[in-house]
Amino acid sequence: MILALDALLVEKSVNGAAARLGLGAPAMSRLLKQIRELYSDQIMVRTAQGMIPTPFAESLRLRVRAVAAEAEDLTTHREERSPALLPEWKAGPIVDVVPLGYRPQNPLAGQPLPIDHAHRLAGIGHNADPAQRLAKHIATTAASVGNSRPLDADEAREAFAIILRGEANPVQTGALLATMNYRGLTAGELAGFVNASRAHIGAPSPGAGFADLDLPLYLSPRSTSMPWLLQAGKLVSQTGVRVLLHGFGTDVDQGKLEAAADAIGIPVCTSMDIASQLLDKHGVAYLPLRALMREMPNLPLLYSLFQMRTPVNLMLHLLNPSGACASLIGVAHPANQFLHRDAALMMGWRNLTILGSVRDVGEFNPYRPTTIYRVVDGKPSEVFVPSVSEPRLASSTGLTSLEYWQGVWENRVRDEQPRQIVIDTAAAALLSMRPEEESFEALREQAATLWRQRLTQS
Structure with missing residues (x-):
């Protein structure tokens, strides 16, 4: 059963694991069922990207690999090797280095084994040059099949901290992010990136900061949508909740969100200290990402170089720079909704609400059935909301997008569709x-009552 679990963690496929062990797919499916019953955990979850390990399964990976490697050694003939002599001043490790991945069957004579690769990487210690330490993490996650594994949360935190401090070669940054994006981020890696970023900006722990509700607003690179989340955030602030919105616009229009915030009276901050002061005064504020850090703003904008988003874009939704006690985020990819929730649980977060969104922005779509994924008092939870009838599209107004957006707020444009989006997004924020x-x-x-009262409260 341990060998089956090891093969599943490496292959991330029932068929692939079965082929590796010389079993049929039905037999491997039965073994997976037995493993799930043994641990009371799903172990592998099917997503659009294939099967991905659960956080619990990831926590078992290295221990399982060590046991599997020992079993292989007991059943595989290996040529005797002369023991290497150690200098008198250097002692051997108390615990042997764990192999990185599954060893291919029938290795070639003299072929390096995963444990040899692991020993080489283990020689790069915490006192090594930052570029060397980052190279170690890149090799850990990006080496060939059988010689690689995902980073754990601590490793991911160290790797991203090196990048944030500007100690990484640009090639290393691209290699790490592109590899993780291709393989698929794990909850531990996402948690590590978030923790590194929050430490970099000095963010207080969730629940110990100067805001009550965190609303990230990071537009997709090619987004042309209107930021209705800003209006929802201002609605919620009318209840006395201190709401901090943070984010950035697209490559083309970096000032989009600042202009929209200013249009409806949401103050724009230039630092964390100013954000705290403005929240005390106005109850709502928008904090551009560039006001948080110098290194980070260029990382989310790597889309123009990669033509794809990177793990940094996923991490930003969990940044919570103000240390708010609750966050409402939007996640487009269904698999990433579980990824973000699992990462939040790993970090010990108490309250998080996740909306499915085509733009990775926490805006509620009332015109389709929606499952809201939550962390409630530190435990996973789900809420299903049925759809409502979609109204007819309003006729063309001849206004610019900003004029139209502002006109909806000021009641100069009557359009039922965006009004319901703002109201339901505010309801989701209240739920969080x-x-x-x-x-x-x-x-x-x-x-809806807050919407009707919005102009008298402004």
Whole structure:
């Protein structure tokens, strides 16, 4: 059963694991079922990217690999090797280095084994040059099949901290991010990136900061959508909740969000200290990413060089720079919704609400059935919300997008569709502030009341 689990973690496929062990797919499926029953965990979760290990399964990876390697050694003939002599001043490790991945069957004579690769990487210690330490992490996750594995949370944190401090070669940054994106980020790696970034900007722990609700607003590189989340955030602030929005616009229009915030009276901050002061005064504020750090702003904008988003874009949604007690985020890819929730649970977060979104922005789409994924008081939870009837599209107004967006807020443009999006997004934000389960319909009614009162409260 241990060998089956090891093969599943390496192959991330029932068929691949079965072929590696010389079994049929039905037999491997039965073994996976037995493993799930043994650990009371799904172990492998099927997603659009294939099967991915759960955080619990990732935590077992190295221990399972060590046991599997020992079993292989007991059943495989190996040529005796003369023991290497150690200098008198250097002692051997107390615990042997764990192999990185599954060893191919029938290795060639003299072929380096995974454990040899692991020993070489283990020789790069914490006192090594930052570029060498980052190279170690790149080799750990990007080497050939059988010689690689995902980074754990601590390794990912160290790797990204080196990048944030500007100690990495640009080639190394691209190699790490592209490799992780191709393989698929794990919850531990996402948690490591988030923790490194939060430490870099000095973010307080969730629940110990100067805001109550965190609303990230990081537009997709080619997004032309309107930031209705800003209006929802201002609605929620009318209840006395201190709401901090943070993010950045697209490559083409970097000032889009600043202009939109200013149009409806949301102050724009230039630093964390100013954000704290403005929240005390206005109850809502927008903090551009460039006000947080110098190194980070260029990383999310690597899309123009890669023509794809990187793990940095996924990490930004969990940044929570103000240390708010609750966050509402939007995640487009269904598999990443579980990824973000698992990472939040690993970091010990208490309250998080995740909306499915085509743009990775926490805006509610009331015109399709929606499952809201949550962390409630440190435990996973889900809420299903049925769809509502979609109104007819409003006729052309002849306004610019900013004029139209501002006109909806100021009641100069009557369009039922965006109004309902703002109201339901505000309802989801209110839900994220509730430690107990509450009727979404009741919160929708509360948000509708806030919408009707918005101009008298501004």
